[in-house]
Amino acid sequence: MMLETYNLTKQFNGKGGFKDVSLSVREGEVFSFLGKNGAGKSTFIRTLLGILYPTSGMGLMLGKPIGDVETRKKIGYLPELFQYHTWLTGYELLYNHGLLYKMKKNEIKARIDEVLKIVGLEGHEHKKIKQYSKGMKQRIGLGSAILSDPLLLFLDEPTSALDPLGRKQVRDIIFKLKNEGKTIFLNTHLLSEVELVSDRVAILDKGEMKKIGTMKELLHSPLMLSVGNCSEKIINELKKIDPLLERVGNDIKMSVERDNDLPKIADSVVKNDGLLYMMKRKENVLEELFINTVGEEDVR
Amino acid sequence: MRCIIRLTLLEMLKKKILYLTLALTAIFLIFYGIAMNYGYDSLRDAEPLMRIAVSGQFLSMGIYALGFIVSFLSIFASVGSISSEIEQGNYDAILSKPISRYEVVVGRYIGILLVLIPYATFFYLSIIGLNLYFGDGVVANIVTVNILKSLSVLYLLPTLLTSVGLLLSTYLSTMGAGVTLVILYFCGMVGGILEQIGHFITGEAKVVLTSIGITTSLVIPSDIVYRKASSILYTTSSGMNFSADNMLGASIQPSGLMLFYIGFYIIIMVVLSIRKFQIRDL
Ligand SMILES: Nc1ncnc2c1ncn2[C@@H]1O[C@H](COP(=O)(O)OP(=O)(O)OP(=O)(O)O)[C@@H](O)[C@H]1O
Ligand SMILES: [Mg+2]
Numbered sequence: 001m002m003l004e005t006y007n008l009t010k011q012f013n014g015k016g017g018f019k020d021v022s023l024s025v026r027e028g029e030v031f032s033f034l035g036k037n038g039a040g041k042s043t044f045i046r047t048l049l050g051i052l053y054p055t056s057g058m059g060l061m062l063g064k065p066i067g068d069v070e071t072r073k074k075i076g077y078l079p080e081l082f083q084y085h086t087w088l089t090g091y092e093l094l095y096n097h098g099l100l101y102k103m104k105k106n107e108i109k110a111r112i113d114e115v116l117k118i119v120g121l122e123g124h125e126h127k128k129i130k131q132y133s134k135g136m137k138q139r140i141g142l143g144s145a146i147l148s149d150p151l152l153l154f155l156d157e158p159t160s161a162l163d164p165l166g167r168k169q170v171r172d173i174i175f176k177l178k179n180e181g182k183t184i185f186l187n188t189h190l191l192s193e194v195e196l197v198s199d200r201v202a203i204l205d206k207g208e209m210k211k212i213g214t215m216k217e218l219l220h221s222p223l224m225l226s227v228g229n230c231s232e233k234i235i236n237e238l239k240k241i242d243p244l245l246e247r248v249g250n251d252i253k254m255s256v257e258r259d260n261d262l263p264k265i266a267d268s269v270v271k272n273d274g275l276l277y278m279m280k281r282k283e284n285v286l287e288e289l290f291i292n293t294v295g296e297e298d299v300r
Numbered sequence: 301m302r303c304i305i306r307l308t309l310l311e312m313l314k315k316k317i318l319y320l321t322l323a324l325t326a327i328f329l330i331f332y333g334i335a336m337n338y339g340y341d342s343l344r345d346a347e348p349l350m351r352i353a354v355s356g357q358f359l360s361m362g363i364y365a366l367g368f369i370v371s372f373l374s375i376f377a378s379v380g381s382i383s384s385e386i387e388q389g390n391y392d393a394i395l396s397k398p399i400s401r402y403e404v405v406v407g408r409y410i411g412i413l414l415v416l417i418p419y420a421t422f423f424y425l426s427i428i429g430l431n432l433y434f435g436d437g438v439v440a441n442i443v444t445v446n447i448l449k450s451l452s453v454l455y456l457l458p459t460l461l462t463s464v465g466l467l468l469s470t471y472l473s474t475m476g477a478g479v480t481l482v483i484l485y486f487c488g489m490v491g492g493i494l495e496q497i498g499h500f501i502t503g504e505a506k507v508v509l510t511s512i513g514i515t516t517s518l519v520i521p522s523d524i525v526y527r528k529a530s531s532i533l534y535t536t537s538s539g540m541n542f543s544a545d546n547m548l549g550a551s552i553q554p555s556g557l558m559l560f561y562i563g564f565y566i567i568i569m570v571v572l573s574i575r576k577f578q579i580r581d582l
Contacts (some may be wrong), residue, residue, distance in 0.1 A: 012581075049396045052581045072398045079392035085307070087314040096310070099303040100397040154396075290307065 001060070002027050002152050002183040003048070007078055008057035008175075009231045010047045010205075012042075017043045018207040020057065025152075025185060025200075030178055032186045035204035038292055041187040042080050044204070045154045049077055062152060073101060076150035080157045080187070088138045090116075090132070091125040094147055101148040111147060119143040134161040144172065145299045146177070153177065157186045171197055200284075205294040213218035221285045223265070225252040228275030237268035250277075301403040301410075304394075308411025312377075318415065321373065325419075328369075329426050332362055336434040343438050349565045353439060355431075355439045360530060362427035367457065368528040371485060374458040378465025378466065379477035381408040387474065391582040405574045409466055416458035424451050442533065450533035456525045456562055461485070463569035464520065470576040484520045491516025492523035520564045528559065 003025040010017040018040030022111060025031045035041050046052045048059060050067040059066040062074060085093050094115060098108030113264060116122050119139040124132070129140060138161040145153060155174075159167040174184055176195050188194060194201060195215070202212040227234060230250055238245055241261055245254035256262065262279075268274045312318045339358055343351050382405070385391060394404065428447055431439055464484070468477035495513025498506045517524045 046392070049392075051392060051395050053579070069398050069400050072396060075396065077392070077396040079389065079396075084388055084390040084393045087311060092310075096303060096307055096379055097397065100394060100399055101304065102398055106499065 001025065001063075003031075003059070003061050003185065005059040006057055007049075008042055008047065008059050009055045010052055011055050015188070016040070016207070017047075017055070017277070018204065018209075021204070021209050022057075023202055023209065025183060027183055028178065028181050029199040030184045030186060030197050032085060032201045034189065034194060034201060034290060035206060036189065039204045039294075040207040041204060045185070045187060049071055049075070049154070052134050064164050073148060074151045076145035076148060076186060078138075078141045078145040078153075078155045078158050079240055080160070082137045086129040086137075088122070088128050088129055090121055090136075090143075093129060093140060094125075094143055097144045098147055103148060106247055108147075111149070115143040115147055118146065118173060120166075135163060135166050138162060139166070142173070146173075150182070152183045152185070154185045154187075157189070158186070159188075159190065159193060162227040163253055170186060191290060203290060203293045204266075208230040210293045211289070215286075218286075218289060221281045222253050223256045223262075224278065224280055224282050225254070225265070225269070225276070226250055226278040227252060227269055231272060231274070234272045234274045237272065238265060241265060253282075301407045304399065304404055305411040305414065308381075308408055309414065312415055321419070324414075325369070325423060328365070329423075329430070332365075332427070333430045333434070336430050340435040340438050343435075351438055355435055356534065358435065359427070359431050359439065359442075360534070362431065362529050363424075363533065366423050366427055367419070367454075367529075370416065370423065370457055371453075371461055371522060373419070374412075374416055374461035375465055375478065375481050377412045378462040379469050379481055381412060381462075382476040382573075383472060383474045383477060384469075386582055387392025389501040395544065395582065401578045402574045405466065405470070406570070409462060409570060409573075412431040412462050413459060416462065419456055420458060421451065422452060424454060444537070446532050450529045453525060453532060453559070454529040456559070456566075457522060457529070458567075459477045459524055460525060460562060460566055463566045465577070467569045467573045470573050470580065485522055487516050488520040490563055492527060506539070517558070518561070521558065521565060524558055525562060530568055 001024045003023075005024075006022050007020045008022070009019050011019065016038075021044060033041050033044065043052065047054050048061060048066050049072070054066070061068070062071050065070045080252060085096070088096065091112060091262075095108055098111065103111070112125075116125055119142050121136065121139050121143065124136060129137060132140065137217045138158065142155070145155065159170050162170060171193070174186070177184060178197075186194070186198065198215060200212070200214050201218055203210045225238075227250055229250075230247075234249060235245075235252075238252065241256060241264070242254040245252055256265065266276060266279060336358060340355070343354055346354070385394075391404075395401065428442070432442070461481070465492060468480050471477070472480065484575050491513045493513075494509040495517070498509035498513060501509070
């Protein structure tokens with residue numbers, strides 16, 4: 001386990017923060033933490049990193065209790081508001097953060113060139129961070145987070161300031177790191193992003209963890225069919241796969257767990273003289289799940 | 301810790317604080333030098349007693365300005381040392397790396413002193429140098445040993461004020477810490493003056509003024525440090541103290557015991573700063 005928490009709680013004078021969160025993050029997975037503004041996502045990460053002290057409960061990171069200084073050599077963190085050391089240039093920032101990571105000088109220099117390329121800031125490294133755009137700041141922050149080639153990476157809304165291209169680049173970085181076996185803990189409220197990159201998801205609401213599971217477990221994304229000439233025969237065939245399917249006129253909604261069943265379904269429609277106008281998995285399921293879980297009332 | 305010190309120095313350099321301070325100090329020294337040049341010239345033919353009195357004033361004027369400027373630089377540099385970093389969210393970046401909290405506090409403290417101590421040395425030696433150079437033959441004999449002794453006591457001034465600023469900065473916002481330390485500093489100063497006045501009066505008033513003076517010096521001994529440093533300087537080889545007997549002068553020499561107290565005080569301030577920073581949320 002890269003990260004385990006047991007009833008971890010952080011509250012500010014009995015308010016805010018998060019309560020009794022128990023979860024574990026496995027090696028090599030992308031774990032997404034979902035929640036509205038003020039749900040406690042950032043507080044959770046900052047507590048794990050020892051910037052805040054937990055009120056109760058405990059946590060282990062890379063097998064060591066949270067707050068262990070040496071463990072942080074192998075941890076990367078992109079805070080949600082990048083606003084530090086803006087009087088340095090991008091290069092100087094990475095260099096000094098490398099020193100904070102206790103990396104060797106040559107190692108830092110070599111790594112800075114790689115990192116600048118990865119986050120797409122080549123050519124901007126000698127500008128003061130003050131003069132960076134919001135997205136560039138987020139990129140240099142990401143650069144600092146991956147500088148030490150960490151095993152476990154915490155990204156707090158890494159794409160909040162990025163343009164669509166930047167978002168794709170960050171996604172690609174996440175995929176690349178995942179392929180290298182790194183573990184990524186992602187805070188976000190961008191559901192589309194979560195759907196694209198995550199292995200597992202937890203939904204946090206008002207500081208409490210409401211749901212946790214793999215994308216598959218959480219999202220039985222139903223299959224939507226539109227069938228002309230829809231006969232009882234077709235429906236009976238389809239009920240063999242999902243006995244509980246719903247039908248309204250030509251529209252059918254059914255739950256199909258295995259993708260292998262999809263060609264079979266198309267077959268049984270066509271062979272029984274049905275006209276298959278449309279067949280697709282429902283989109284935005286995560287959004288539905290999210291809204292159903294956290295409700296639509298205001299942020300606290 | 302080294303990288304925290306490094307970042308502290310870099311910050312002063314990059315934010316141009318260092319250049320600004322040095323440039324303004326140079327301007328100050330130029331004006332002071334010109335004044336010394338003409339001032340000492342006019343004294344050459346004066347009565348010996350007058351010469352000693354006025355040359356003492358020249359020197360103490362410079363030392364007085366030095367004490368003030370070094371004090372205020374220490375205050376400005378230290379009151380934001382922790383709080384401004386919290387306000388800027390810097391600790392999200394720093395403490396997520398393998399750095400202990402005590403390293404942050406000690407690193408900030410050392411970083412600030414690494415600028416203030418050389419600065420105070422330069423400023424001090426410039427004032428003495430200008431007086432010795434322009435006042436050649438006029439200025440009463442200042443003993444070299446005393447110059448060095450006085451300088452080393454003077455080092456306690458930034459060391460002390462920075463330690464108090466550091467502690468306040470771990471509890472309060474930069475503004476709050478700044479206001480508190482400035483007021484404390486002036487309390488110390490007024491207490492020092494009251495103690496001196498108490499020296500010349502008698503009766504109940506003497507007891508009250510002296511007690512107030514002693515209490516403030518225990519709470520914030522910055523004024524004592526300044527007075528000790530100047531009184532060492534003004535002591536001639538014959539042991540006579542020629543400092544002018546004005547309210548800002550140094551007619552009472554603080555005891556050596558007080559210096560011990562101050563050393564202890566500084567250590568306590570730093571330890572308390574570390575303790576507070578270690579337990580607080582950032
Ligand atoms: N230092 C603090 N002192 C007091 N309350 C705090 C502090 N930090 C966070 N909180 C409270 O804790 C709750 C969770 O805040 P947090 O920043 O973790 O939310 P979040 O899920 O990251 O929200 P967002 O999506 O807006 O970033 C909020 O109610 C907030 O007001
Ligand atoms: Mg947040």
